[in-house]
Amino acid sequence: MSLPTVDTTVTYPAGAVESSGTVLHVSDADGARVVLLDTTAVHPVDAGWPDQGADRAVLTTADGTSHEIRDAVVAATDGTDLFLGADVPVKKGTEGWAFTVAHLLPAGAAVREGDSVRIDVDAAYRSALSAGHTACHLASLALNRQLAGAWKKDVLTDAAGNPNFDALAIETSTITEHGSTDVYRLGKSLRRKGFVPDTLLADLPAAEAGINAILADWTATGAEVRIECDGVGLTDMRRWSVDLPGGTVSIPCGGTHAASLKETGGIQVTLTAEEGDGAVTVTMDTICVQPAG
Missing domain, CATH: 2.40.30.130 (Elongation Factor Tu (Ef-tu); domain 3)
Structure with missing residues (x-):
């Protein structure tokens, strides 16, 4: 064949x-x-x-x-x-x-x-996953911004110029309908990179509130989401791009996305922490509050 x-x-x-x-x-x-x-x-x-x-x-x-x-x-x-x-x-x-x-x-x-x-x-299912994927990107950027002061060393930065906690600590990321679940590991390797876990863990509700305030500011703009493609082939580079109040961010991504931040209906996160295996894991559950459609 x-x-x-x-x-x-x-x-x-x-x-x-x-x-x-x-x-x-x-x-x-x-x-x-x-x-x-x-x-x-x-x-x-x-x-x-x-x-x-x-x-x-x-x-x-x-x-x-x-x-x-x-x-x-x-x-x-x-x-x-x-x-x-x-x-x-x-x-x-x-x-x-x-x-x-x-x-x-x-x-x-x-x-x-x-x-x-x-x-x-299935257009409705696609739309739900697309909104969830866009929310996931926004939440990770807001998390990085919230934790920008938690580092003692210079590390990899994200598309907005903040220390990229999301990339350095991520264990798993799962896109769901109108949301996502991201699990981060705060272990020895992250501390060696200069992260101070107590900045996050000492007051998890305060960090959650800070992230949600950032997200509210961003989603209120209703900004257009662009998928910029180098070509039409499966492996051609694609980037998720959006204009936020602090400037344009662009992230390589092969998934699907909402057409605008307005379609998310607002984004909120919930943070939880759990001890285990010599490290603390922090889970960020992200939801679109009132997604379009």
Whole structure:
């Protein structure tokens, strides 16, 4: 069976929730029918940083038969073998490899190479995840700003120029519908980098209130959110950009986003701390207060 030689063209960065494409490859793996297209509107989960899950979507063939897309993952091929998700052995953009969106359909789904198909994404679910992803970025920037005075050494800074606590302490990040959950580890390595944990832990409610005040100031602007793309391929660089009161911020990101901060309806966070494994973990739960739609 033929395998693609170029990256999948993806239309979800521009907000598309439907697309037309041609089936390039069909195979079976782990009880699913794996379908690769030349173009897709489906956002896949990336095993390298699986913060945002896959879209919910349906694939319809030219004869009107529809198949549920049960999952979608980033895949890669060297022209001989196809690797899915966590099994991809190389970094995205590696020369000689094509990176693609693998649509996982029910086993035996009647889809053939060369078929013309239509993709329809669940727009409401996409919108909810997009709002959650935008809220996650804003909350991480507000957290970094709130903790800017908690460092004794110079460290990596974020897109707004503040010490990047989020990047240096993050353990997991999960985008949810209209929100996100981020878990940070305050251990020895972070202290060695110059972070003073008591600045945060001594008065967690005060830090939470400070972050929420920053978020209220930012979201009140209703600023437009832009996804700036270097190209239309799956591995082309994409950046999330927004104009905040202190200036423009731009963050590399492959996910989907709200079109403006107004769509979040306001953003609030809740901070909780827990002892364990020789370190304290702090969880930041982020929600969109009154999201559009």
